[in-house]
Amino acid sequence: QQQVKQSPQSLIVQKGGISIINCAYENTAFDYFPWYQQFPGKGPALLIAIRPDVSEKKEGRFTISFNKSAKQFSLHIMDSQPGDSATYFCAASSGGGSQGNLIFGKGTKLSVKP
C-alpha cells in the first residue's frame, strides 16, 4: 500500500530554534510533495510544496529539502515562533499534483515554547 511515513509525532522547540519534520515515501511514481499546516479547530492549509526536479525550496522561514535517491523529504522551520505551533502534515501524490490523490502522513504536532 502506498504510504507516507512522518516523524516525529510531536515536537517541542524553543522560540528561535529550528524545527525539523521528516517524511519518507515508497512509491517512486510520486512527484508532488506538499506540506500542510493545521491550527486547532481549522482545516489544513497548504504551506509549501516541492516537485522532484529541485532538491530544495524555500519560502520565508520554511524550507523543504528533498532527497530523491533516499525517497525522503523534510520541512525545516527556521527561527520558530509560538505562532508556528500547529500540526503539520506531509503528503505525496503522482501526476504532478494535478491528478493523483494526495496521500498524507500521520502528522506532527509542533509546540514552540516562548
Next chain:
Amino acid sequence: DAGITQSPRHKVTETGTPVTLRCHQTENHRYMYWYRQDPGHGLRLIHYSYGVKDTDKGEVSDGYSVSRSKTEDFLLTLESATSSQTSVYFCAIRERGGLTGELFFGEGSRLTVL
C-alpha cells in the same frame, strides 16, 4: 478563504442511526473530497468526486457512501453509524488540472457516535 461550507459542524448521534454530512462549495471546482482525521492516523481519504455523478472510493470507504448531484454539493452518508466512525470529517476541493494541486479544506464536521 476558499468558499467551502460544511454542515453540520458538530453532531452527536447514536449507533445505528443514519447521518449525512454536507459539503457546499462556491468555487465551481471539479474535484471534491471527503477525509476523516483521527489521532495517530492523520488524514485518510474516504471518497472523492471528479464531477457530477462521478465518484470513487478512497482508502477507508467501508461504511460510507457519497453523492454529487450538483457541482457545488458533495454529500457523505453513514447509513448506520458506528462508534468507529466517531471522527472529524473534512471536505476538500481542488481545481481541475490546477498547477499546484492544492487542496482547499473546509473547517471540519465533528461527529460523535454514542
